[in-house]
Amino acid sequence: MARSAKFTEDTVEQATLDWLSELGYTTLYGPDIAPESVIPERDNFQQVVLEERIREAIARLNPSVPAEAHDEAFKQVLRLASPSLIQNNRHFHGLLRDGVTVQVRGDDGAEKNPLLKLVDFDNPDNNDWLAVNQFTIIGNNERRPDVVIFVNGMPLAVI
Numbered sequence: 001m002a003r004s005a006k007f008t009e010d011t012v013e014q015a016t017l018d019w020l021s022e023l024g025y026t027t028l029y030g031p032d033i034a035p036e037s038v039i040p041e042r043d044n045f046q047q048v049v050l051e052e053r054i055r056e057a058i059a060r061l062n063p064s065v066p067a068e069a070h071d072e073a074f075k076q077v078l079r080l081a082s083p084s085l086i087q088n089n090r091h092f093h094g095l096l097r098d099g100v101t102v103q104v105r106g107d108d109g110a111e112k113n114p115l116l117k118l119v120d121f122d123n124p125d126n127n128d129w130l131a132v133n134q135f136t137i138i139g140n141n142e143r144r145p146d147v148v149i150f151v152n153g154m155p156l157a158v159i
Contacts, residue, residue: 009146013133013146013147016131016133016146016147016159017131017133017147020129020131020147020149021131023129024125024129025129025131025149026128026129026130026131027130027131027132027133028130028131028132028133029132029133029134030132030133030134030135030136030144030148031136033050033132034136041053045136045137045138045142046137046139048137048155049077049153049154049155050130050150050153050154051074051078051153052153053128053130053150053152053153054074054077054118054152054153054154055070055074056128056152056153057118057119057152057153058070058073058074058077058116058118058152060126061116061117061118061119061120061126061152062114062116062117065102065104065114065116066104068104069102069114069116070116072100072102072103072104073100073102073116073118076095076100076102077092077095077100077118077154095118096118096119096154096156098115099115099116099117099118100115100116100118101113101114101115101116102114102116118152118154119151119152128150128151128152128153129149129150129151130149130150130151130153131147131148131149131150132147132148132150133146133147133148134146135147145158145159146159147159
């Protein structure tokens with residue numbers, strides 16, 4: 001009787017990263033982008049978004065609006081409007097799906113309200129697809145999901 005290979009948690013995690021890499025995701029190891037690392041992508045372990053990636057995506061996906069519009073959209077992405085997790089999730093889902101409306105003044109001084117995209121649904125290759133394994137988050141408790149999937153710096157799935 002042949003013995004089957006033993007699957008470990010690490011085996012499944014690595015297979016997931018390999019599969020995501022084949023799909024075009026960039027894959028990174030969480031400690032390599034942690035706050036104290038050589039190439040940190042966040043300021044502390046409470047921070048769950050990759051702010052620079054969000055800023056870059058907003059600018060890349062919305063090149064026709066001024067930088068102050070990009071900054072305002074970024075602030076809205078990070079702003080929690082309610083103490084309710086459910087309401088915040090609904091609000092954030094709307095921003096992802098529909099975009100972020102900001103107020104800016106045009107060159108003529110008139111107020112404009114452009115809609116800025118956070119995700120390019122029409123051309124998925126315009127997005128930054130990232131899978132990070134062993135991404136430590138410290139809040140009330142310490143958590144370390146096997147894999148966190150980020151789209152344009154925003155964590156959208158946890159495995």
